[in-house]
Amino acid sequence: MKSEVGGSVSKTDSKEQSPGVLYIVATPIGNLADMSPRATAILSRVDVVAAEDTRHSGRLLQHLGLQKRLIALHDHNERNRAAGLLDELEAGHDVALISDAGTPLISDPGYVLVREARNRGLTVSPVPGPCALVTALSAAGLPTDRFLFVGFLPAKRTGRRAALDQLRQESATLVFYESPHRILGAVRDIAEVLGEEREIVLGRELTKAFETFYSGCVSEVLSVLEADPHGTKGEFVVMIRGAEPVASDEDAGALDVDRLIRLLLPELPVKKVAKLVAELSGRPKNELYQRALELKQG
Structure with missing residues (x-):
C-alpha cells in the first residue's frame, strides 16, 4: 500500500521524476x-x-x-x-x-x-x-450526532417535492444547499411535505458582513423570510430537524406483550399468563414466564 503524508511532499532528485x-x-x-x-x-x-x-x-x-x-x-x-x-x-x-x-x-x-x-x-x-455545511451546523442548535447532506434539492417544484417526500421519515438532521432565487419555494415545499411544525434553521451569507440565521418551526421561518427584504439574497444552508424515530414492529410488540402481561397478572397465576401470552404473541413461553415474574416482582 502506498504511503501518503499530508502537508508538504518533497521530491528527491533522481533519474526518474517522481509524480506530483x-x-x-x-x-x-x-x-x-x-x-x-x-x-x-x-x-x-x-x-x-x-x-x-x-x-x-x-x-x-x-x-x-x-x-x-x-x-x-x-x-x-x-x-x-x-x-x-x-x-x-x-x-x-x-x-x-x-x-x-x-x-x-x-x-x-x-x-x-x-x-x-x-x-x-x-x-x-x-x-x-x-465548509459551508459544517459551518452552518456548528451554529444551528440542531442535533449533529447524525446528519444527512443532500446537496441541492431539484430546481423544479415537482422534483423537489418528490425528493422531500422520500426524506419524510429520515431521523437524521437534513442539510441542503439552496440558491437565493429558489429559497422561498423550497421552504414552502418543506412546509407542505414535511410539515409546518418541523424545526428548521436557515444560514444565509455565512461568515460575511450580513450573516443571518433564521430558526424556528417551518411556518415561523417562512413568515420571517417573506417579510425580510434581504431574505432572498445570498447563498443558503437549509437545516431541518429529523423526523421522530418510529418504533419498529419488534419494539411495538414488546410493549404490547408487557401491557398484556400486566393486565392478566392480577387474575391468573404466572404460569397461566405465560402460556396465554405465548399463544397470542407467538413468543417463547419460557421467555414470557421470566418476563411475567419480573413484572410481578417489580
Missing part, C-alpha cells in the same frame, strides 16, 4: 481572513491551480499576492480536463484543486479528477478549511 501531488485546498466561503496559512503556502508552491471559475479564483490569488497558471475545471468540462491534469501530475507537477468557495467536491466539481488520480496511484492530499 494533487492538493484539495479549502478556501474561504466569504471571509478572506479564514484562509489558512497552510492553504496559502500550498497555493504558493504548486505548479498549477485547477479552479471552478478562473476569474473568481484569480481574484483570490491576487489577494494573496500569487500568480499561478490557472486551469478551469467545472461541471461541464471536468471529464475532458481531468486527463490533462493527471498528465501534469505524472510529469511531476503539483496541482491544487480549489472551488469558488469552501471545500472542493462538497456539491462542487472534483470527483472525477480525484477518483482518477487515486486509480492511477497518485497522491491526493487534503488541505482542510472552511
